[in-house]
Amino acid sequence: MASKKQTTQETSIKCNDIFKPLPGQDKPIRTVLTKGIAGIGKTVSVQKVILDWAEGKANQDVHFMFPLPFRDLNLKKDQYSLMQLLSHYFSELKEIDSIEDGETKTVFIFDGLDECRLPLDFKNNEKCCDVTKPTSVDVLLTNLIEGNLLPSALLWITSRPAAANQIPPVCVDQMTEVRGFNDPQKEEYFRKKITDQNLANEIIKHMKTSRSLHIMCHMPVFCWISATVLEMMLKEAEKDEVPKTLTQMYSHFMLIQIIVKNRKYNKATETNPKELSQSDKVMILKLAKLAFQQLQKGNLIFYEEDLRECGLDVTEASEYSALCTEIFKEESGLYQEKVYSFVHLSIQEFLAAVHALESCLGKEENVFPPTSDDDDDEEEDEESIRKAVTSGDDEYEENDDEDETDDEESIKLINLHRRAVDKALKSKNGHLDLFLRFLLGLSLESNQNLLRGLLTQTGSTTQSNEETVERTVRYLSDNIERESSPERIINLF
Structure with missing residues (x-):
């Protein structure tokens, strides 16, 4: 992870140290905004920090860590006080009246700003300084970020770059970026993922032959997709069809996942990936419609109303997510609400x-x-x-119907x-x-x-x-x- 100073100078920083001032920084860091493209490892970084804290390996001066993903907060339509909202997600807190005694060190982690469907209206939202006063979740968030609520609390927000500007710069003390794999780390990933080292070497060699594939491998999730596809194809000696482009890689990945699903659940003997069953075709096209409609809206996660909007039955989607977990997934949020998304x-x-x-x-x-x-x-x-398409057709008069x-x-x-x-x-x-x-x-x-x-x-x-x-x-x-x-x-x- 890289930390960006105001002077545009960059410094490498460990995730567990994001709230520690860098050399030459005097001002304490309250709010950190971490950017990174989809699939680069932001959520994994968050999970690692929480795990290290819970296991006593880091940040032991912190009393409470509250992970509150935006995908869960989107669902909260009622009014809550901050203490009520926290008790809703973390029932152990019901025995605690307040966390603002000045001695309790608290970290709020808001993962996935790009998934936020709340307005985050910093300009017009009312000011709120009372952790026991009920208000909308949007007002709670903007006041937490601005420091009106729990000014002593630390905040860590993660986001894709395109959505990061929703947070006013004046509210951010430190900006960091998850960069993903460098070239040696790309090779290290394949060698750890693939147990057969000869096969791993063959995959690495193949990835280096395609500039676009090799560049995409800075994303851990793309390394996983490529390893999944190439391990199966090279093992099965389908070397003539080994994907050389991005589109070919994703086409094979989708077909391989359907084969795996059918072998596991339908006990299908058909191994030709190009022969999809009618039920698979119908379901994939429904998911494709959902993918397009939600991409147009900029949504990466979907709720039941989004599925219904494009003709997807919720039960049907749940069944397919269970069968084909590497394409489409259903998750339970912090309070068991159903959330849907594509794997990446x-x-x-x-x-x-x-x-x-x-x-x-x-x-x-x-x-x-x-x-x-x-x-x-x-x-x-x-x-x-x-005009451009039909120019030159006179040379082929005998094939007029086909040409048209x-x-x-x-x-x-x-x-x-x-x-x-x-x-x-x-x-x-x-x-x-x-x-x-x-x-x-x-x-x-x-x-x-x-x-x-x-x-x-x-x-x-x-x-x-x-x-x-x-x-x-x-x-x-x-x-x-x-x-x-x-x-x-x-x-x-």
Whole structure:
């Protein structure tokens, strides 16, 4: 973990030491905000700090540690005092009247600011200084963070970078960042995860042959996905199909998890991953719709009302989460409320791309309907796309019917791509960047063949599919020149 000083100088810091002032820092640290991309290890860091404290290994001057994930706090609609809220989650506290005697050292840990659905209205929320006064959870949080409530308490907030600006800078004493694996740590992970060291070496060698895969391995969760896929594929001598791209890796991961589920619960003898059962296909497409709708809203966790909104039966979702735990999971919150999520944001982004493409190919629907402002531009764009796609058709007069079908499919696909590009570039926090990469990858015929049990086949030639994707990449390249952030450019290519 890196700590960022005001001078932009960076210092490596251990998670257990985040509240200790760095050399040259005189001001005591009350609130720490830790940033990190999805899957980089923020929640694991939180769990490690709590475990070390509970086992007597660190921070033994702390009397209470209260982990309060935002995904749980979202569900609290009633009014509570701070003591009532804590007693609700931690029943042992019912015997304690107050924790503000000036001698009790307390740490509040708010994990997952990016999952927060509360307004956090620092500007307009009423001031609250009384730990026994009932009010909304939103008011309790803003007053805790501002130091009006329990000013002696320490606060640790974790967040994805895009959501971190919800906390006023004046309320943050120290900013830290979880960086993930460096190159030696990537190799160390695979050697520890894979017991067969020859196989581990083969996996490491393969990952290094693909720049995008190797870069993604700074995320522990991606190392886990890659290890899961490559261990099975290299063991089963399917070396011709070993994934070389991000889209191929996630396609294989999803198919492998379904095979594992079917072998375990259905005692299926079918081992061809491309032959999905109808029930699996229906369920995956429902989850894909959920993934897309919630990604559009910026939601990483879902509640029962979110599932119902897109036609998912809660019982059905619970059963599938139990069967296919590495894709979709159901958790019980601190007070046993049901919370749903995909195992990782990138799996949600992949499935969202599956939904967008299948809606275009199978239902002939564009998931990005044009706004009224875009109508004129849309007509001009479609005309220019049509001209570009149909140019040169005279050479193939004998195949007019086939060419017309290919052309219409290409036009629909390019329209989907361009609207997705426009949406991704308009997003300030880049929440559609990886989705866009998956969408373009899935549009290639080779990847559609891999998922032929799930996706409607285009019927287009490999050449026309590749040309469609190339046109979109050129369109993206032309538009991204105005994008100033190097991180966004890396994400999109």
